Amino acid sequence: MLDTIASAGEPRTLHAKLWDSHVVTERDDGTTLLYIDRHLVHEVTSPQAFSGLALARRPVARPEATFAVPDHNVPTIDRRLGIKNALSRRQVEVLELNCKTHRIPFIRLDDALQGIVHVIGPELGLTQPGVTMVCGDSHTSTHGAFGALAFGIGTSEVEHVLATQTLVTKRAKSMRVTIDGELPFGCSAKDLALAVVGRLGVAGGTGYVIEYAGSTVRSLSMEGRMTLCNMNIECGSSSGIIAPDETTFDYVRSREHAPSGGEWQSALDWWGSLRSDDGAVFDAEVHIDAATIAPYVTWGTLPDQVAPIDGRVPDPADAPNELQRQAQERALAYMGLEPGLPLTSVPIDVVFIGSCTNGRIEDLRAAAGVVAGRKVSKHVRAMVVPGSGRVKAQAEAEGLDKIFLSAGFEWREPGCSMCLGMNGDLAEAGQRCASTSNRNFEGRQGRGARTHLLSPVMAAAAALDGRLSDVRRHLGRDRLHG
Numbered sequence: 469m470l471d472t473i474a475s476a477g478e479p480r481t482l483h484a485k486l487w488d489s490h491v492v493t494e495r496d497d498g499t500t501l502l503y504i505d506r507h508l509v510h511e512v513t514s515p516q517a518f519s520g521l522a523l524a525r526r527p528v529a530r531p532e533a534t535f536a537v538p539d540h541n542v543p544t545i546d547r548r549l550g551i552k553n554a555l556s557r558r559q560v561e562v563l564e565l566n567c568k569t570h571r572i573p574f575i576r577l578d579d580a581l582q583g584i585v586h587v588i589g590p591e592l593g594l595t596q597p598g599v600t601m602v603c604g605d606s607h608t609s610t611h612g613a614f615g616a617l618a619f620g621i622g623t624s625e626v627e628h629v630l631a632t633q634t635l636v637t638k639r640a641k642s643m644r645v646t647i648d649g650e651l652p653f654g655c656s657a658k659d660l661a662l663a664v665v666g667r668l669g670v671a672g673g674t675g676y677v678i679e680y681a682g683s684t685v686r687s688l689s690m691e692g693r694m695t696l697c698n699m700n701i702e703c704g705s706s707s708g709i710i711a712p713d714e715t716t717f718d719y720v721r722s723r724e725h726a727p728s729g730g731e732w733q734s735a736l737d738w739w740g741s742l743r744s745d746d747g748a749v750f751d752a753e754v755h756i757d758a759a760t761i762a763p764y765v766t767w768g769t770l771p772d773q774v775a776p777i778d779g780r781v782p783d784p785a786d787a788p789n790e791l792q793r794q795a796q797e798r799a800l801a802y803m804g805l806e807p808g809l810p811l812t813s814v815p816i817d818v819v820f821i822g823s824c825t826n827g828r829i830e831d832l833r834a835a836a837g838v839v840a841g842r843k844v845s846k847h848v849r850a851m852v853v854p855g856s857g858r859v860k861a862q863a864e865a866e867g868l869d870k871i872f873l874s875a876g877f878e879w880r881e882p883g884c885s886m887c888l889g890m891n892g893d894l895a896e897a898g899q900r901c902a903s904t905s906n907r908n909f910e911g912r913q914g915r916g917a918r919t920h921l922l923s924p925v926m927a928a929a930a931a932l933d934g935r936l937s938d939v940r941r942h943l944g945r946d947r948l949h950g
C-alpha cells in the first residue's frame with residue numbers, strides 16, 4: 469500500500485491516491501473491488517446485513533476492523549429506564565447481540581463513550597488519514613475531514629463489507645472546491661457548508677468526490693472540517709475529503725486507536741504525502757470567495773434552499789425555471805412562509821443544538837458563548853444534545869451545561885435525537901425548529917414539523933429571540949467565535 473502511494477509519476481489527486489492504494493482488483497468496465505480499512509456500524513442499517521450473514525453461515529471477515537455503537541434510537545433523557553419504544557429497543561438489542569456473536573467491538577448505551585457514530589469515530593482515533601472507511605449511513609463523509617476516503621453504503625453493502633472487508637464499487641470523478649479568504653464575522657464552518665450546498669445544489673456533487681481546499685478550509689479546526697465534510701452528501705456527493713495537515717495530526721495524536729510509538733512516525737511520513745500533487749487534474753473545479761459567505765438559514769425543505777439571514781423568503785415567481793418555481797412553491801407551502809418575508813421575522817418554537825453536523829465541543833462552546841447570562845424566549849423549547857458522552861463530559865467540565873440550563877435549555881444525553889427523531893425527540897406538526905442538523909426534509913423532525921438549518925451560534929440567537937435572528941447584531945465581536 470505504501471509503495472503505491474509513494475510512487476512517482478503523473479500528478480495525482482488526493483482522491484486518486486486514496487483510491488489507488490485500496491484497489492484489490494479492477495475490471496475493464498471500471499468495476500472495482502476496494503479494500504475497506506474501517507467499518508462503522510449502527511443499529512439502523514445493520515440488522516438485515518447480519519441476518520444475511522447468518523443465513524449464509526458466513527463469519528465477519530475482520531471484526532477488529534469493525535466498530536459498532538447505537539445512536540439513532542437512543543433516549544436522551546432517563547436513560548436508566550431503558551428504551552420505551554419496542555422497535556427502537558429491539559434494534560439496539562439486536563445490534564449488541566450481533567456484535568457479541570461476531571466479536572465486534574461495541575459501545576453500549578450506558579458506556580461513557582457512547583455517541584453518534586460520526587462523532588465517536590474521530591474521538592477514538594478510529595478515523596485516520598489515508599484509510600477507506602464506510603458505514604451504512606449517508607453522513608459517513610464526515611470522516612473525510614481527516615483525509616480518509618469515507619462514504620455511506622447501503623445495507624446489502626454492509627453485509628458485503630462484513631463478509632469480505634471489501635466493497636464492489638466504481639471510482640467517482642474528482643471535484644475540487646477551493647475556498648479562500650477569512651470567514652466573515654459571525655460565520656462558521658456550518659455557513660461554509662450551507663454555502664457549498666446552496667451553490668452546487670442538492671445534485672451538483674452527484675458522481676464526484678469533493679476535495680475541499682484553500683486557505684479558509686486550512687484555517688478550520690478539525691471540528692469545523694468535520695462540519696463541512698458532514699454536509700457533503702447534501703449536494704449529492706458521497707465523499708468530501710480534506711488533505712491532512714498539522715491540525716489533523718494534532719487531533720489524532722494520542723487517541724486510543726491512533727498509531728503510537730514507532731508506528732506514529734511512519735504514519736506521519738505516509739500521511740504527509742496525502743495531498744493532491746501540483747498539476748493534478750480535477751474533473752471539475754469550483755471557487756468560492758469566503759468574503760461572500762454570510763450567516764445562513766434554510767427557508768425550504770431541501771438543504772440548498774438557503775439564504776443569508778438578512779435576506780427574505782424568495783418569491784417563486786423569480787425562480788430561474790418552471791421546475792424550481794414549483795419546487796419553491798411546494799417548499800413554501802409546507803414551511804408556511806410567504807414570499808418576501810424578512811427571514812428575521814420568522815418565529816421559532818423549538819431549537820435543537822446537536823447532531824453529527826454540530827454536536828461537537830466547539831459547537832457547544834460557540835452556542836454557550838451566545839447564550840451566557842441570557843434567557844431563552846418564553847415560548848421556545850430549546851435543547852442541547854451533545855454528540856457523544858465525551859463531548860458531554862468535556863462540556864460539563866467547562867460549565868457549559870450550567871450556562872445552557874440557566875438560560876432555559878434542556879441538557880440531554882448524547883445521540884442523534886431530533887436530527888431525525890427516531891428516538892421520539894420530535895417537534896410537533898406546524899412547529900418551527902431552528903436546528904443545527906443537516907437535513908430540512910419534510911417531516912424529518914416530526915410529521916408536519918418545519919426545519920430551519922443554521923449554525924450553532926445562529927441557533928443560540930434564535931432561542932434567545934424566539935425567531936430567526938442575525939447573530940451579528942446580537943453580540944459584540946469579542947464574544948463571538950466558532
Ligand SMILES: CC(C)[C@H](C(=O)O)[C@@H](O)C(=O)O
Pocket residue numbers: 512513540604605606607620888
Ligand atoms: C438512518 C440512516 C440510514 C440515515 C442516513 O443514512 O443518513 C440517517 O442517519 C440520516 O441522517 O438520515
Ligand code: SF4
Pocket residue numbers: 539540584586605607823824825883884885887888905906
Ligand atoms: S445525527 Fe442526524 S445526520 Fe447524523 S447520523 Fe444521526 S440522524 Fe444521521
